[in-house]
Amino acid sequence: MNMAVVKTLAESRTESRPAAGKTIPMVEFQDVSKRFGAGTGGAEVVALDEVGLVVPRGSVTGIIGRSGAGKSTLIRLVNGLEKPTSGKVLVDGTDVAGLDEKSLRSVRRSIGMIFQHFNLLSSRTAFDNIALPLEIAGVDKATIEKRVTPLLELVGLSDKRNRYPSELSGGQKQRIGIARALATEPKLLLSDEATSALDPETTRSILALLQKINRDLGLTVLLITHEMEVIKTIADHVAVIDGGRIVEQGPTFDVFTAHKHETTRALLGGLSGMHLPEFLTTRMTKNPVAGSRTILRVVFKGENATEPMLARLGSDLGIEVNIMAGAVDEIAGRPFGMLVVSLLAEAEKVDRARGFLADHGLSSEVLGYVR
Numbered sequence: 001m002n003m004a005v006v007k008t009l010a011e012s013r014t015e016s017r018p019a020a021g022k023t024i025p026m027v028e029f030q031d032v033s034k035r036f037g038a039g040t041g042g043a044e045v046v047a048l049d050e051v052g053l054v055v056p057r058g059s060v061t062g063i064i065g066r067s068g069a070g071k072s073t074l075i076r077l078v079n080g081l082e083k084p085t086s087g088k089v090l091v092d093g094t095d096v097a098g099l100d101e102k103s104l105r106s107v108r109r110s111i112g113m114i115f116q117h118f119n120l121l122s123s124r125t126a127f128d129n130i131a132l133p134l135e136i137a138g139v140d141k142a143t144i145e146k147r148v149t150p151l152l153e154l155v156g157l158s159d160k161r162n163r164y165p166s167e168l169s170g171g172q173k174q175r176i177g178i179a180r181a182l183a184t185e186p187k188l189l190l191s192d193e194a195t196s197a198l199d200p201e202t203t204r205s206i207l208a209l210l211q212k213i214n215r216d217l218g219l220t221v222l223l224i225t226h227e228m229e230v231i232k233t234i235a236d237h238v239a240v241i242d243g244g245r246i247v248e249q250g251p252t253f254d255v256f257t258a259h260k261h262e263t264t265r266a267l268l269g270g271l272s273g274m275h276l277p278e279f280l281t282t283r284m285t286k287n288p289v290a291g292s293r294t295i296l297r298v299v300f301k302g303e304n305a306t307e308p309m310l311a312r313l314g315s316d317l318g319i320e321v322n323i324m325a326g327a328v329d330e331i332a333g334r335p336f337g338m339l340v341v342s343l344l345a346e347a348e349k350v351d352r353a354r355g356f357l358a359d360h361g362l363s364s365e366v367l368g369y370v371r
Helices: 003-011 071-078 101-109 126-136 141-154 170-182 200-217 228-234 252-257 262-268 302-306 309-317 347-359
Strands: 025-038 044-056 060-064 086-091 111-115 188-192 220-225 237-242 245-251 293-301 322-331 334-344 363-370
Touching: 025 071, 025 220, 044 071, 044 220, 044 237, 044 245, 060 071, 060 200, 060 228, 071 086, 071 188, 071 220, 101 111, 111 170, 126 141, 126 170, 141 170, 170 200, 188 200, 200 220, 200 228, 220 228, 228 252, 228 322, 237 252, 237 262, 245 252, 245 262, 252 293, 252 322, 252 334, 293 309, 293 322, 293 347, 309 347, 334 347, 347 363
Parallel strands: 060 220, 060 237, 111 188, 188 220
Antiparallel strands: 025 044, 025 086, 237 245, 293 334, 293 363, 322 334
């Protein structure tokens, strides 16, 4: 990415990041509920139920949940496409639901939106698609040229300026969609399943672009997705939604490595190393029997994720440990590992091993026993 372009775009923004250690909300849900009219059988549909949520200014915050959990309703409340039944949705301190139409249009210009299926106009070139929100706002042609040209460079598509959507790949279309979302110089960028229609390699490139935009322009990003891999890669904060309620939220690393809710555990099951292989689950018992081995899950966080602690169990304590499953990965830019190991089901040895691991900052959990 051309740093001169980044500097130019950054200088055009008045937005600044909060001081270190200080959390200032860009978006805040205060006991928000959203109910729709009678559904099947005449029952009222509760889409959101007393949601409390803070999206820190300058963060990349992800909302994750299963289909029907309430993600789309939540994001539509942020840009005023829906109004809450009760509670308040504040965007940069402004109660969106309390605005008249003129004031709401002004707020929406400060909110960019990117979509799963790009929503580009087939009859307009890449340049003209990016320029569309500026034309609607009545911006003059000279200003549009000055605004759109660096955005094309920002997303790496200067050479596609005069191409039509039919001539672009899926990833290129999404880059144009991102540039269009940035055209009005928003302070908040909303992403509605923006990578769901893309292949894994293109997804990684789009996520890298969003990270650069967040980091270099200081833009707050709120994204909804059902893909844990997306949250793990890009989000520094996450909220887990289930049945219209936020069941868990906080820094992504903390939620992923020390989750407390069963929904989070289930969603994490798709990530490498987060679940037990079938050859273990079908053989495990709750209680030890003669000759069985203890199955232990060991969690490595931060710097300890790359330390050879299991090897040291053998060299320092003389306890033999077999690795059964697991992985070392990166979550929100920090190393994290989860290994499933087995050792002889002797209470004294298991206690010594767990104590040694705890002394070195590693948590462990006895999952069961296998003969």
